[in-house]
Amino acid sequence: xxxxxxxxxxxxxxxxxxxxxxxxxxxxxxxxxxxxxxxxxxxxxxxxxxxxxxxxxxxxxxxxxxxxxxxxxxxxxxxxxxxxxxxxxxxxxxxxxxxxxxxxxxxxxxxxxxxxxxxxxxxxxxxxxxxxxxxxxxxxxxxxxxxxxxxxxxxxxxxxxxxxxxxxxxxxxxxxxxxxxxxxxxxxxx
Amino acid sequence: xxxxxxxxxxxxxxxxxxxxxxxxxxxxxxxxxxxxxxxxxxxxxxxxxxxxxxxxxxxxxxxxxxxxxxxxxxxxxxxxxxxxxxxxxxxxxxxxxxxxxxxxxxxxxxxxxxxxxxxxxxxxxxxxxxxxxxxxxxxxxxxxxxxxxxxxxxxxxxxxxxxxxxxxxxxxxxxxxxxxxxxxxxxxxxxxxxxxxxxxxxxxxxxxxxxxxxxxxxxxxxxxxxxxxxxxxxxxxxxxxxxxxxxxxxxxxxxxxxxxxxxxxxxxxxxxxxxxxxxxxxxxxxxxxxxxxxx
Numbered sequence: 001x002x003x004x005x006x007x008x009x010x011x012x013x014x015x016x017x018x019x020x021x022x023x024x025x026x027x028x029x030x031x032x033x034x035x036x037x038x039x040x041x042x043x044x045x046x047x048x049x050x051x052x053x054x055x056x057x058x059x060x061x062x063x064x065x066x067x068x069x070x071x072x073x074x075x076x077x078x079x080x081x082x083x084x085x086x087x088x089x090x091x092x093x094x095x096x097x098x099x100x101x102x103x104x105x106x107x108x109x110x111x112x113x114x115x116x117x118x119x120x121x122x123x124x125x126x127x128x129x130x131x132x133x134x135x136x137x138x139x140x141x142x143x144x145x146x147x148x149x150x151x152x153x154x155x156x157x158x159x160x161x162x163x164x165x166x167x168x169x170x171x172x173x174x175x176x177x178x179x180x181x182x183x184x185x186x187x188x189x190x
Numbered sequence: 191x192x193x194x195x196x197x198x199x200x201x202x203x204x205x206x207x208x209x210x211x212x213x214x215x216x217x218x219x220x221x222x223x224x225x226x227x228x229x230x231x232x233x234x235x236x237x238x239x240x241x242x243x244x245x246x247x248x249x250x251x252x253x254x255x256x257x258x259x260x261x262x263x264x265x266x267x268x269x270x271x272x273x274x275x276x277x278x279x280x281x282x283x284x285x286x287x288x289x290x291x292x293x294x295x296x297x298x299x300x301x302x303x304x305x306x307x308x309x310x311x312x313x314x315x316x317x318x319x320x321x322x323x324x325x326x327x328x329x330x331x332x333x334x335x336x337x338x339x340x341x342x343x344x345x346x347x348x349x350x351x352x353x354x355x356x357x358x359x360x361x362x363x364x365x366x367x368x369x370x371x372x373x374x375x376x377x378x379x380x381x382x383x384x385x386x387x388x389x390x391x392x393x394x395x396x397x398x399x400x401x402x403x404x405x406x407x408x409x410x411x412x413x414x415x416x417x418x419x420x421x422x423x424x425x426x427x428x429x430x431x432x433x434x435x436x437x438x439x440x441x442x443x444x445x446x447x448x449x450x451x452x453x454x455x456x457x458x459x460x461x462x463x464x465x466x467x468x469x470x471x472x473x474x475x476x477x478x479x480x481x482x483x484x485x
Contacts, residue, residue: 009447010210010231031447046207048231050267055229055447079207090266092226105266111290112313114200115193135203136268136290174203 005030005039009055011047015173019181033064040188041073044080046171050092052079069098073164073187081167082138099162100144107139121151121159123183131177132170196313201335204315205399208232208422212442215239215426219264228439232268235261240297240344241427250298252280258287276302285314292316296483297343309333319484321354323361324380330398331383337396340481341404344427346468348405355402359419365391407465409445409458416449431466438462
């Protein structure tokens with residue numbers, strides 16, 4: 001039985017639940033370290049990255065997630081991307097260092113500059129058009145050699161993969177398109 | 191490449207990101223720093239917190255732009271600010287400052303006693319208060335991207351917040367069991383746009399996130415509103431009118447995450463000093479109740 005955990009310290013975790021439900025996958029909200037037990041994968045949702053970062057420390061989840069990520073795939077959207085990076089670009093956010101990335105928080109601007117666009121992404125060997133919503137979005141400013149860039153916008157990577165982990169600047173959970181969640185789930189089968 | 195800014199989905203998207211969090215009222219850059227350190231998802235920049243507006247009287251207006259900017263410079267979390275009901279020029283100024291959310295708020299003195307702002311005209315999202323489903327859907331019809339059910343701001347008394355959230359939730363539940371034949375009549379009773387009434391009947395929730403605000407003074411209050419169905423909470427006077435703002439702010443954040451865990455709530459609440467004193471509703475004459483503002 002495949003159960004996907006969704007970090008539920010704060011943010012739009014319920015939207016990821018709905019996205020997984022559309023793929024007929026079971027999910028579980030994670031607020032305590034023991035709730036990671038038995039999960040096949042973990043999603044770090046959109047939300048306020050400073051808030052989630054502080055609560056990772058207070059909950060004891062930080063080291064547990066780092067250990068979990070050595071064995072299992074993790075996906076991060078927006079705040080989740082910042083938290084998965086090596087360098088967050090903001091002393092208020094202590095990242096988990098799961099991906100060799102440097103981030104500029106809100107690098108795509110404040111809320112009045114938030115936008116929707118269509119990306120061209122590499123999904124399972126195909127070039128696919130993908131709707132993407134960017135909300136006060138983080139910009140990836142540097143990527144390490146092991147990072148595979150699956151989509152770019154204005155010359156900046158916006159969808160990346162490293163090993164079995166996947167992360168992006170935008171919010172696939174806010175659109176009905178389930179292909180990103182499907183791509184992440186493909187890492188489980190691999 | 192084409193990009194589309196200021197659409198409803200982008201505005202509602204930010205509201206989605208704030209769910210499960212605490213938005214804190216702050217009046218100085220130092221308070222904003224404290225709120226961010228505690229784990230607030232956003233701060234509301236205003237010159238006086240509601241308890242002081244209530245005590246001082248006079249006309250309450252949008253904050254000075256310099257004050258809002260000093261807070262934007264201090265923190266990296268979203269910064270919200272309030273404009274008066276119907277005062278679309280205050281809203282234009284706040285949009286020019288690039289605040290992340292505008293609260294068209296009854297806590298300030300209304301500028302228009304018949305109309306709210308037409309919020310679809312703005313790229314910045316708005317939050318508005320409501321006491322019932324009709325008021326919520328009128329605000330959403332005008333373009334609000336987030337609703338906060340009103341308590342009585344600055345009272346430290348949770349009773350009004352509970353009344354209004356219970357009202358909204360039961361009106362939503364009622365819509366889901368009505369025949370479609372009955373929805374037009376219910377739309378008329380609620381004073382709400384028919385298309386939104388139909389939508390709520392179909393999805394069983396508001397089409398935008400619904401937060402709770404007004405009178406939240408303790409971690410237990412925050413958890414109560416979350417258990418009743420709020421998706422996040424605003425805390426105004428409750429933090430900086432208490433005896434221990436830093437530890438109380440952190441406790442509010444924890445209580446909003448662990449709102450269903452009584453053991454954890456007991457642990458969170460145990461170390462705190464005194465909450466704000468608060469007011470009995472009978473001590474606030476009806477004409478002075480901020481919640482009555484909004485049409």
